[in-house]
Amino acid sequence: MIDWPGYIGLILKGAILTLQLTSAGIALALVMAFVAGLARLSPSASVRWLATIYIEFFRGTSVFVQLFWAYFVLPLIGVPISPFQAGVLALGLNVGAYGAEVVRGAVQAVPREQHEACTALNLTRWQSLRHVIVPQAFVVMLPTFGNNAIELLKGTAIVSLISLSDMTFQAQVVRAQTGNTAIPFLTILILYYLISLVISQSTRRLERRLSAGLDVKT
Amino acid sequence: MEWDWDFVWEILPTLAKGVIITIQATLLGSVLAMVLGLFTALARRSPSKWISAPMFVFNDFIRGTPLLVQLYFLFFILPDLGILLSPLAAGVIGLGIHYSAYISEVYGAGIDNVSKGQWEASKAVNLTVPQTWRHVILPQAIPPMIPALANYFVAMFKETPLLAAITVIELMNAARSVANESYRYLEPMTLVGVFFLLVSIPCVLMLRHLEKRFAPNDQR
Numbered sequence: 001m002i003d004w005p006g007y008i009g010l011i012l013k014g015a016i017l018t019l020q021l022t023s024a025g026i027a028l029a030l031v032m033a034f035v036a037g038l039a040r041l042s043p044s045a046s047v048r049w050l051a052t053i054y055i056e057f058f059r060g061t062s063v064f065v066q067l068f069w070a071y072f073v074l075p076l077i078g079v080p081i082s083p084f085q086a087g088v089l090a091l092g093l094n095v096g097a098y099g100a101e102v103v104r105g106a107v108q109a110v111p112r113e114q115h116e117a118c119t120a121l122n123l124t125r126w127q128s129l130r131h132v133i134v135p136q137a138f139v140v141m142l143p144t145f146g147n148n149a150i151e152l153l154k155g156t157a158i159v160s161l162i163s164l165s166d167m168t169f170q171a172q173v174v175r176a177q178t179g180n181t182a183i184p185f186l187t188i189l190i191l192y193y194l195i196s197l198v199i200s201q202s203t204r205r206l207e208r209r210l211s212a213g214l215d216v217k218t
Numbered sequence: 219m220e221w222d223w224d225f226v227w228e229i230l231p232t233l234a235k236g237v238i239i240t241i242q243a244t245l246l247g248s249v250l251a252m253v254l255g256l257f258t259a260l261a262r263r264s265p266s267k268w269i270s271a272p273m274f275v276f277n278d279f280i281r282g283t284p285l286l287v288q289l290y291f292l293f294f295i296l297p298d299l300g301i302l303l304s305p306l307a308a309g310v311i312g313l314g315i316h317y318s319a320y321i322s323e324v325y326g327a328g329i330d331n332v333s334k335g336q337w338e339a340s341k342a343v344n345l346t347v348p349q350t351w352r353h354v355i356l357p358q359a360i361p362p363m364i365p366a367l368a369n370y371f372v373a374m375f376k377e378t379p380l381l382a383a384i385t386v387i388e389l390m391n392a393a394r395s396v397a398n399e400s401y402r403y404l405e406p407m408t409l410v411g412v413f414f415l416l417v418s419i420p421c422v423l424m425l426r427h428l429e430k431r432f433a434p435n436d437q438r
Contacts, residue, residue, distance in 0.1 A: 196282030
């Protein structure tokens with residue numbers, strides 16, 4: 001007799017780690033997206049170059065390679081890193097690079113007059129970004145950010161390969177112990193799908209709330 | 219840890235074999251995704267809700283769940299059902315199904331972008347439906363799709379290392395086995411990264427060119 005409640009509990013424990021990885025990854029990705037995205041619009045050429053190198057490097061190589069590089073190579077060159085940190089680092093930096101292009105595109109899509117009005121009002125560069133440009137651009141970024149967050153969620157499955165016991169890893173454990181493949185894998189497929197539905201629904205709701213009163217097309 | 223060029227030359231032939239599998243998987247997966255994507259795109263446009271609604275849920279489901287889990291599912295479940303596949307075949311099927319969900323959106327958007335007037339005009343000059351597709355709609359719908367399709371093929375290429383998890387000896391797996399035997403991770407892992415950059419940078423440059431080439435006239 002197989003103890004299914006116990007095994008499902010194991011999978012749910014993995015689900016918590018998946019959620020932790022996803023939220024930590026999203027936090028890092030958001031920071032990187034704004035830093036690199038705004039840096040690409042910087043007046044200084046060297047800052048723009050630095051951001052471009054970061055973006056092209058992380059978009060050009062596979063997230064899988066980045067994860068393995070972080071996990072195996074960083075400790076060898078003297079950077080001690082836990083599997084969880086390696087996972088968050090690789091996923092956050094990877095998705096952040098995609099997000100940076102979204103930030104750049106959305107900021108550039110804010111009409112010119114808005115920038116000119118900021119200059120006319122004598123706002124500093126930072127003030128105009130903070131109070132005028134980003135609030136309008138953010139609404140435009142949201143739908144793509146939602147998709148990126150789902151890509152990140154899906155990316156977390158690969159941390160099971162560097163021995164982190166996330167949802168996918170636990171499903172493997174259950175498969176090994178029970179010899180049953182269909183139940184654990186169907187369970188986690190449905191759980192992943194539910195999490196992705198929550199992400200897409202909540203970005204949609206946030207988008208509606210933030211676009212209220214703003215004159216932007218989304 | 220020092221970079222060792224002799225070691226690099228020693229492992230290069232093993233990695234090259236992995237490269238070939240990686241490229242094979244990408245090409246076969248792309249073809250499968252394009253064909254399957256066409257079927258789901260057409261099914262989603264079906265006038266019957268019983269066909270289109272499940273297709274929408276299926277596409278959403280595929281896009282909302284990790285490719286790795288889908289690969290495990292295919293690799294472990296199909297043998298239970300009596301279907302024995304080589305790891306590479308299971309991998310190609312997994313990649314093909316996963317990306318068909320994205321590609322069917324590209325097809326859908328491409329077809330929707332051809333204005334309704336084109337259909338009406340075709341009807342007015344008495345073209346049959348197949349003729350309309352062949353001579354009017356597809357010639358206008360396909361060129362704008364090309365950059366988006368190419369984009370997904372590059373994405374698929376970058377996801378092929380996942381096939382290592384179902385024992386396909388592609389580049390990543392080849393590098394890992396070399397690394398595990400020699401306890402040297404620096405060179406194999408870095409070479410894998412360099413290889414991906416070497417392939418994907420030209421691809422990205424080509425993509426930009428395609429985007430310019432096939433952009434609608436008013437955006438050029």
